[in-house]
Amino acid sequence: MEDHSSPDSPLEFVPIVPQRAFEDIAGQIRGLIASGRLKPGDRLPAERKLSAQFNVSRNTMREALRALELSGLVELRKGAAGGAFVLPGSPDVIVNGLMNLYHLGAISPAQLTEARIWLTAVVVRVACERVTEEDLAALEANIAAATAARDAGDFERRARLQVEFHVRLAETTRNPVLHATMMGVSEVLQEFIRGIGPSDNPYVLPSRRRFMQHLRKRDADAAVAEMTKLLERLRVSYLSQWEAKQRA
Template structure:
């Protein structure tokens, strides 16, 4: 591991420490699993105080770039970048009411239509088999009366389509949306056997369009699936709220 630093003196020194660690990650000088130098060593390297270094490490931890370990052999260790922190912020936006049904529907119609079309262009035999296996698992859960299992399978199908599209940005964003919102909040969940059956049939049709390489059809089916899901979800949420208000 190599960490070459540029010394700087200003009132926001901790930000300078943060930015240089980030740059070291970008350049590949630091990799997941690498331990950063001790607080004392970093303070010497940057010619600053341990308090400034401690603040910089706190910011890096909040950004999800390092884990701070305590005890013998502890310290700051570079972690694998992921979407957890962004997902937590998105979670908060939902809780604050800043992300509503129409926002989610508009976003998903646009993105998932594009992703389905790309998946149809890039699907191969192995990916086709995986997609069919995922949708078959969702179908089996539904037929077995396992509604929660089906909803988990629904998420797995959408993420498998995103993986087939071979674009890590689309995959990361859709994983965040499906796992941190659609799979975590009651207001974004569907219920009712007929509704879930219709949802499953839509998924099966979407997967077949992707597997058969029908890009335009896959995009259309994805948009229609999201639009129908969003409309039903809003109606069910309104019904739940009405029942609660009547109690």
């Protein structure tokens, strides 16, 4: 005979959250963008027409369009020639997302500087395979500008150029994922550096020049070793400054 008695302890179920209408609308529009039916520069139908097609209120339609705007998929323009326009791909969503996580305390300075070391090692290996003479010239120009900023005592410009070096390096990979991720990490790092204040770090530019020699030879192991050594040294310096500021 089957035992139909109740379990000894109450069953625990996860509450089901019904999908909101605006999420379904945004999902359908995302699908059209992903499939290529909607292309960068295309304008979506007017809000009134979209509301009728989806059979929802205009408030719900506006909420869906705002969600797409926050996702970096559309731009909402005002005026007679306005509307919702599909945007080309942009790393801004990743950059803004990482920046928000940093300001909320979800990314610590230790995690940020650690991630930069790992990410840069991958970027350097790919760069050694794909870098062009034009890329090398752009990187050399960055080093020259950073040297001039150092000589002029312009800390903010020098720090910005040194961080931008990593973004330019990521561009040489021709990989949008690596480039966008490096942009996000670099933007947050700039914010962190501004917060801890000026530091000399005279070893950075000499290391950059040694790195460029390895990059020109496409010696990935030597290039990664040089870059990693520099970033680990900078990490110790940055975290030491940050901890001192926290104690002050």
